[in-house]
Amino acid sequence: MKNIALFGATGSIGRSTLDVVKTIDGFRVLAISGHKNLKLLHEQSMLFRPRWVILTDENAAKDWNFELPVGSELCVGMKALTQIAAESDVDIVVSAIVGRAGLESTIAAAQAGKRIALANKESLVAGGALVKQIASETGAEIIPVDSEHSAIFQSLQAGKRKELERVILTASGGPFFRLPEKDLKNVTLDQALKHPTWNMGAKVTLDSATLMNKALEIIEAKWLFDLDMTRRELEVMIHPQSIVHSMVEFHDGAVIAQMSPPDMRLPIQNALTYPERVSGGPTKRTNWSIDQTLEFFAPDYSKSKFDALKLGLETASLAGTAGVVLNAANEMAVTAFTRGELRFDEIVPRVRKTVEEHDFRQNPTLEELTALDEKIRKDFR
Numbered sequence: 163m164k165n166i167a168l169f170g171a172t173g174s175i176g177r178s179t180l181d182v183v184k185t186i187d188g189f190r191v192l193a194i195s196g197h198k199n200l201k202l203l204h205e206q207s208m209l210f211r212p213r214w215v216i217l218t219d220e221n222a223a224k225d226w227n228f229e230l231p232v233g234s235e236l237c238v239g240m241k242a243l244t245q246i247a248a249e250s251d252v253d254i255v256v257s258a259i260v261g262r263a264g265l266e267s268t269i270a271a272a273q274a275g276k277r278i279a280l281a282n283k284e285s286l287v288a289g290g291a292l293v294k295q296i297a298s299e300t301g302a303e304i305i306p307v308d309s310e311h312s313a314i315f316q317s318l319q320a321g322k323r324k325e326l327e328r329v330i331l332t333a334s335g336g337p338f339f340r341l342p343e344k345d346l347k348n349v350t351l352d353q354a355l356k357h358p359t360w361n362m363g364a365k366v367t368l369d370s371a372t373l374m375n376k377a378l379e380i381i382e383a384k385w386l387f388d389l390d391m392t393r394r395e396l397e398v399m400i401h402p403q404s405i406v407h408s409m410v411e412f413h414d415g416a417v418i419a420q421m422s423p424p425d426m427r428l429p430i431q432n433a434l435t436y437p438e439r440v441s442g443g444p445t446k447r448t449n450w451s452i453d454q455t456l457e458f459f460a461p462d463y464s465k466s467k468f469d470a471l472k473l474g475l476e477t478a479s480l481a482g483t484a485g486v487v488l489n490a491a492n493e494m495a496v497t498a499f500t501r502g503e504l505r506f507d508e509i510v511p512r513v514r515k516t517v518e519e520h521d522f523r524q525n526p527t528l529e530e531l532t533a534l535d536e537k538i539r540k541d542f543r
């Protein structure tokens with residue numbers, strides 16, 4: 163039996179993780195966290211009876227008036243995440259908080275040498291060098307949950323790391339792939355929240371619409387797989403069907419892809435059970451008795467609608483403080499868009515401007531990253 167601490171249980175990845183745990187054997191939920199959704203956190207507590215129920219938002223905790231099952235303890239505040247990540251009974255930390263808020267608990271899990279099922283891509287975007295360094299010192303395993311990175315992780319097992327030619331990161335293209343560039347300025351929040359193939363939380367859905375999600379994933383892939391960006395070890399291809407979740411090309415020209423229906427529960431399950439593959443999980447199978455069409459388009463980098471991809475490639479090459487700035491500026495720009503303070507087509511240029519104008523440093527400490535993250539958010543208008 164493996165014990166899971168699920169951070170971000172009330173979110174889209176968190177709920178999918180609980181679906182997986184319900185349907186496969188061998189996993190117990192030892193801790194769950196939620197931020198504002200008290201009702202769902204309570205329902206999940208009643209169902210899974212975890213030892214620790216963490217409510218990270220201290221203000222929301224004032225409204226908590228639920229009974230917990232016998233044996234469950236309520237813990238309040240972000241600090242509880244870092245403490246529980248280090249508990250000796252915890253085997254796997256599922257890092258499924260959205261945004262930069264997931265960084266400290268991911269670092270705590272790395273420091274404690276745990277298996278980290280990593281959905282929170284922002285923690286690698288902001289602190290990739292640190293997280294990787296800590297994990298290499300403690301032996302913590304980082305198993306990607308993001309479907310593209312899970313696909314790369316799985317495909318890489320067909321060869322040796324030194325035989326890798328390149329990684330081909332696929333992108334659905336989001337809802338506006340076929341929209342003329344001139345119409346992007348009129349995109350509304352409702353339109354941006356409708357993803358053609360994936361059902362996800364609001365922030366990652368908006369990031370998918372601007373393609374900033376792919377920028378974050380480029381940086382995430384660089385850190386996860388130690389990719390050399392100057393040797394172009396990463397390419398992006400638009401694949402609107404979201405069936406091929408990414409590919410790996412080896413030196414002999416062989417390309418290995420991982421395919422499955424667009425459902426996050428499979429990569430989550432793989433991150434929990436790796437190196438085993440188990441049956442009985444909740445993901446539907448591909449229907450091989452009907453015709454299938456898989457398309458791939460190379461992004462046209464001369465078009466401004468693909469600027470997020472260019473920015474992701476540049477930021478991954480720069481490393482240092484560029485990632486934390488890109489991430490903070492993006493979180494602020496997305497929030498501004500949701501409030502009607504920024505147009506959809508202004509998001510990526512604002513993020514680019516912030517990255518280009520910041521005071522770049524190559525080897526920041528965690529304290530420096532945190533200070534810079536706060537400064538970017540404070541100065542953002």
Ligand SMILES: NC(=O)c1ccc[n+]([C@@H]2O[C@H](COP(=O)([O-])OP(=O)(O)OC[C@H]3O[C@@H](n4cnc5c(N)ncnc54)[C@H](OP(=O)(O)O)[C@@H]3O)[C@@H](O)[C@H]2O)c1
Pocket residue numbers: 169170171172173174175176195196197198199200218258259260261263281282283284307308309360361362363364365366426
């Ligand atoms: N959804 C997907 O299919 C998908 C796919 C690939 C990668 N990811 C990545 O997985 C992560 C989670 O995405 P999601 O779509 O599951 O997000 P989501 O549905 O918005 O859920 C976010 C979770 O984080 C909690 N949370 C929000 N703000 C927080 C804060 N400041 N401190 C602590 N906890 C906080 C939320 O709690 P409350 O709801 O209780 O407020 C919720 O449990 C993101 O990094 C995303 O990029 C998601």
